[in-house]
Amino acid sequence: MTATTSEPGLRPVQKSRYKRRSKGRGNFEMWSWVFMRGSGVLLLFLVFGHLFVNLMLGQGIHAIDFAFVAGKWSNPFWQVWDMLMLWLAELHGFNGVRTIINDYTEKDSTRWVLKTLLVVSALVVLVLGTLVIFTFDPCVDPGSTLSQCK
């Protein structure tokens, strides 16, 4: 597809902006490219597996309540599954947005601000999510009537 936008206001530009600033050592961009492909394929399996188990098996969507989630997270298998999904999806999304920021921002300062926000938000989601998956206690309420708490 050929884009047809025209922004004459952007021209003329200083020659200096074409001077490549990166000193290209290391394979970071290559690994990030490989990670996107790998995590994408894994996520297809994890996400559709998650959807199938939650929405199709048994009573389907009607089974989802606090007890259902509590039951799932008392099983190490689903803890690992959900953590993999959380980390892969968050890093996949993080890397995608990082690429978009690189592609669309023109000033280094904007780039820096947006990337800082991105890193902070990704850290919050990862730390909080991991914490919840592994420290989740369905019986924190003493009057709980869940089967796991008896």
Added chain:
Amino acid sequence: MTATVEENTEAKPGAVPTFEVTLRIERYNPEVDDAPHFEDYRVTVHGTDRVLDALHQIKWDQDGSLSFRRSCAHGVCGSDAMRINGKNRLACKTLVKDVNPGKPITVEPIKGLPVEKDLIVDMEPFFQAYRDVMPFLVTTGNEPTRERLQSQEDRERFDDTTKCILCAACTTSCPVFWNDGQYFGPQAIVGAHRFIFDSRDDGAAQRLEILNDKEGVWRCRTTFNCTDACPRGIQVTKAIQEVKRALLTNKF
């Protein structure tokens, strides 16, 4: 899209029909103008005329100050790449009748490089990226006393990328290049591809390392703008992906 042919065609059998067309050209004279602006020119062209012929007519008969590059005028030198109706093409390979002449035809300089005047841009950043990938034969060992022979299959391997004429239509159609001009651009990768996959060349590892840069092949988003734009029909995006694959197979 067919041309709006005038009625006087039956006058002489075999005569080429002519029609009127408006060219909307982006003009910029750095000594006078603050910003580029469009100007309309009305010309009568033949059905066989190219956009370049229409530009010539304007320059020679209407406004001598119109500036654009062209050398061979036959699609080989790569001087007259420009944005015609929003798409990068060679003015000398584009027939006026093929670009919707019923409406004004917009002609702009190629995008992403500094405009010097009218349709002329500073090609230096583009050529610098090409130089950076070392577009010359790199060999090791003793010079052979005769030609460096190559099988037909080995020659076939990089045949597509030998066709490049450095017109910059691909690089200046790339949205990643438009943004900050840091990306090497499709053309430099095509230029590197031509040697990386040449069996006579020994510099592939060096070139791959250069294109493994943050601004190298990994910035390609496979939008296929470059393949669409190439007036030589080079599968540019495919060449870029082949370089990516070569980098990966080298590392694993």
